[in-house]
Amino acid sequence: ETGVTQSPTHLIKTRGQQVTLRCSSQSGHNTVSWYQQALGQGPQFIFQYYREEENGRGNFPPRFSGLQFPNYSSELNVNALELDDSALYLCASSLDPGEKLFFGSGTQLSVL
Amino acid sequence: GIQVEQSPPDLILQEGANSTLRCNFSDSVNNLQWFHQNPWGQLINLFYIPSGTKQNGRLSATTVATERYSLLYISSSQTTDSGVYFCAVDKGNQFYFGTGTSLTVIP
Numbered sequence: 117e118t119g120v121t122q123s124p125t126h127l128i129k130t131r132g133q134q135v136t137l138r139c140s141s142q143s144g145h146n147t148v149s150w151y152q153q154a155l156g157q158g159p160q161f162i163f164q165y166y167r168e169e170e171n172g173r174g175n176f177p178p179r180f181s182g183l184q185f186p187n188y189s190s191e192l193n194v195n196a197l198e199l200d201d202s203a204l205y206l207c208a209s210s211l212d213p214g215e216k217l218f219f220g221s222g223t224q225l226s227v228l
Numbered sequence: 229g230i231q232v233e234q235s236p237p238d239l240i241l242q243e244g245a246n247s248t249l250r251c252n253f254s255d256s257v258n259n260l261q262w263f264h265q266n267p268w269g270q271l272i273n274l275f276y277i278p279s280g281t282k283q284n285g286r287l288s289a290t291t292v293a294t295e296r297y298s299l300l301y302i303s304s305s306q307t308t309d310s311g312v313y314f315c316a317v318d319k320g321n322q323f324y325f326g327t328g329t330s331l332t333v334i335p
Binding site for chain 2: 149151153157158159160161164171172173174175204206208213214215216217218219221222224
């Protein structure tokens with residue numbers, strides 16, 4: 117049984133660019149959620165995908181968008197990057213919505 | 229949204245000591261989970277505990293949903309327990325993390 121994996125581990129972008137982060141859910145899990153964690157703060161919920169549909173969204177602007185694929189892996193896309201988007205981006209999967217969350221190791225994004 | 233507050237914000241313990249971390253939340257929730265974030269950023273799920281008490285080795289947790297709080301107990305602390313502890317609640321397919329408790333265990 118493989119755990120949750122995220123790629124890349126680190127990424128450097130410049131302001132205004134676009135970025136795509138990827139997440140493979142744990143085997144058997146159909147739900148993926150994404151979080152942004154700024155330095156010294158707790159994770160902030162971005163959105164959740166269940167069976168390829170978005171079924172929950174936090175207080176993030178539309179330039180944060182996502183996808184979930186038939187194999188339940190997921191992507192987070194961020195357009196028009198801003199300096200404040202610099203953070204650790206975490207992905208979690210669960211058997212179903214509302215079940216126990218299992219996190220990946222995260223992608224550290226730096227926007228210059 | 230739901231406010232989730234944790235206390236204390238920082239804690240320094242001698243190895244072998246016991247501690248209690250608290251999580252208060254401002255509204256009824258569907259479930260509550262406790263996590264440990266190690267110094268490398270990895271979040272490990274410690275407990276899925278919408279109500280009642282659970283134990284796992286030196287750790288135990290209690291959630292009193294009617295009073296909107298949860299407690300995490302760490303007994304006989306070890307240096308590997310260092311890191312940040314977060315509670316997180318779920319309501320209406322929205323997740324809210326607490327402010328965290330930073331624990332340092334010194335040998």
